[in-house]
Amino acid sequence: MDLFLLKKIIGFLIMPLSLISILLILSLVLFYKKPSLSFKCLLTASCLLILLSTGLVSDRLMHPIENNFVSYQYTEKPVDYIVILGCGNTSNPELPATSQLLPCSLQRLVEALRIFKLHPEAQLITSGAAFDNNDSNAANVKQAAILLGVPDSKIIVESFPKDTEEEAELIAPRVKGKHVVLVTNADHMLRAVNYFNQQGVEVTPAPASHWVKNIDSYKNWSYYLPKSHNLTQTTNAWYESIGLLVQWLK
Numbered sequence: 314m315d316l317f318l319l320k321k322i323i324g325f326l327i328m329p330l331s332l333i334s335i336l337l338i339l340s341l342v343l344f345y346k347k348p349s350l351s352f353k354c355l356l357t358a359s360c361l362l363i364l365l366s367t368g369l370v371s372d373r374l375m376h377p378i379e380n381n382f383v384s385y386q387y388t389e390k391p392v393d394y395i396v397i398l399g400c401g402n403t404s405n406p407e408l409p410a411t412s413q414l415l416p417c418s419l420q421r422l423v424e425a426l427r428i429f430k431l432h433p434e435a436q437l438i439t440s441g442a443a444f445d446n447n448d449s450n451a452a453n454v455k456q457a458a459i460l461l462g463v464p465d466s467k468i469i470v471e472s473f474p475k476d477t478e479e480e481a482e483l484i485a486p487r488v489k490g491k492h493v494v495l496v497t498n499a500d501h502m503l504r505a506v507n508y509f510n511q512q513g514v515e516v517t518p519a520p521a522s523h524w525v526k527n528i529d530s531y532k533n534w535s536y537y538l539p540k541s542h543n544l545t546q547t548t549n550a551w552y553e554s555i556g557l558l559v560q561w562l563k
Contacts, residue, residue: 327555329365329548333358365547366539368532374550376525378557379499382506385428385519392432393491396516397425398480398505399441399450400498410456413448417498417522422454424521425496426461435494437463438487440471440480477501478508485512492517499523500549504556524549 325331336358343351364370401415411419418441429435437458441450448456449472459465469487474480477497489512497505499520509516524546 324552324555329361329551330544333362336361362544363539366541366544368536368540368543371543371546371550372525372528374554375500375546376528378503378550378553379520379523379525381503382499382518382520385424385494385517387431390492392428392435392494392517394438394488395425395428395432395435395494395496395519396438396484396488397421397440397454398477398495398497398501399439399454399474401441402446402448402450402453404446404448404453410453410460413453414450414457418450418454419457420498420522421496422457422461424519426458426463428494428496428519429463429467432494435467436469437467438469438471438484440474440484442473442475444475477505481505481508481512481514485509485514489514494519496521500553504553504560507557507560 336354340351340354340358343354398421400417400421402413402418403415405413414422425437429437437455439451439454439458441454443449443452446453449470451470451472455465455468455470458468471480471483474483493509493514493516495502495505495509495516496519499522502518502520506516506518
């Protein structure tokens, strides 16, 4: 089996909703033979589902992960490259390129365009493989950037990397020794910076689209109720925590 696919399968199985689903299935399987253990599985799954779906838990899991870097601010130092890490897209020729991007890719592009307006001397590097799509994520982001006013000549496409580690390996030779601004989602930034540093590339982080806007702000009563949005945030925090652990072990 392809190593990349194996990593994705293992990652999926240890995500919060997958673990909750496994516990629920176990509670059904054990219902007649071991009712006590069945009840414990059901209770554990229910508690995890409720707790991990509240803002109180999801914010406190996410905030330490995405709060390692400040937002990019203008400096007089020229920027050579703005690297936009890949996330995802769905090819559909009936939609404009901007609508084919997954939200995470669009968020990264928006932040990159904000920085490009501050530093029009920079070259954009878009990244990301095609997987099952007709167009690679890198090519799709380039098309979207052109629609939003970036000249074609200002964009370099890297369509082969399948994950962040490969992006750092393939992009590093081009940008080493240059002033590089790295754009990715805030929760993904620490792992991305580590990979580029391992390749000998010092980057200026430009985190995009923080999940937790202000952890100290006043929260009304609905903040403590379970919501699907919070479970998605918890899942992202869980995924990045595992990614950082694997990165440290390697």
